[in-house]
Amino acid sequence: MRPSIYLFGDSITEESFSYGGWGSSLANHFARTADLVLRGYSGYNTRWALKVIEKVFPATAEGGGAPLAVTVFFGANDACLSDRCSAFQHVPLDEYKQNLHAIVAFFKKRWPSAHILLITPPPIDEDARLLHPYVENLSGLPERTNEAAGSYAKQCLAIAAECGISAIDLWTKMQQFPGWQKAYLRDGLHLSENGNKVVFGEVIGQLKEEGVSLETLSPDLPLISEINPDDPLKSFDN
């Protein structure tokens, strides 16, 4: 009865319900109108995402239940450099492009009515990455660079254009703010509280542009402000 919004991505999605996270902010925003469904998988790249997508989004028996929207937020792990300490997560740019195309095609086929919203990887603060490696890193070189993340971000935008869907250019957006490195990221990669606010604001804004907002969605049941104090039960007659 209440529609859903799926959040599909890597750790930046998986941890989006942590303190002040963009996922919980969306859930709070749509508290009476839509369910936020978390499908975040730490460390995953588009290659692995594509491998598991049928399991993550099983076909329902009745074929119904199309979500309102799906956010697709991959690329930060694909962009790990192939000759650095997180190389096992790296996916070449060409394959990233193919994989993201296939992911979009999957959702378009499964739920033609759903709004698909791509989010580019965030920019990378390389200095901070040296302090927070996922695996031991004695090389003195970060496993990700901002330049590489930018290449994947640009490819993500190109794919959105090719597929006729929208994208949030987080990589560019965040870097417009002086001090983005510490303001928006907590370890050079994952979002700070303010970084979470940026993503929340961008997602809400894009959904609204596509007609998914509190103005267009109806609460499933009367709001307290709509209930007549003199005859409350009348509100529930329909």
Add this chain to the structure above:
Amino acid sequence: MRPSIYLFGDSITEESFSYGGWGSSLANHFARTADLVLRGYSGYNTRWALKVIEKVFPATAEGGGAPLAVTVFFGANDACLSDRCSAFQHVPLDEYKQNLHAIVAFFKKRWPSAHILLITPPPIDEDARLLHPYVENLSGLPERTNEAAGSYAKQCLAIAAECGISAIDLWTKMQQFPGWQKAYLRDGLHLSENGNKVVFGEVIGQLKEEGVSLETLSPDLPLISEINPDDPLKSFDN
């Protein structure tokens, strides 16, 4: 494929995905193992909840999809005094008892395997309520009293015992902490950040006692820590 935990209640549930809320903390805790589904309805009492319960939890066509657990968190509005400014939300104690019994019976019938977890209303800080009335209050008297909330809390515990299910005695638990009025409540009724932490901790603890925890639930897909860097795709073969 991934099981659910439903949160059914009034405004203290509806706003549980706000900043640091107990709902978002649960969603974050179970990020890879269970979906938290928000069904909070600001201002609702057990009378209205019972009126809408079939709409809130429609029978699924295939009859499947039983949630792991359901939290039932009503009583704060039922306990509004019948002769004060929020009287339209008041439900007499006897009817509250019948209604809560009926709500529990509904869930037991619909999903016999689900853990049903009652939560009592929180204690009331009457001074703060005078500063934060929901409707205009010129009487100088709070619309809720701590004593009345306590009566509903005791009834809630009695119902849990009668139904053989568990309950969290939030009313008593919170008052064990000196300064609970400001520490756990932000307006004499709704939860502060620390109050949200109390509810999160209690729910997690009770679920764990009943066998619902990260130790017993399995992630649907491999964790990054389980993926062999030398052959990542092998992890997805099953």
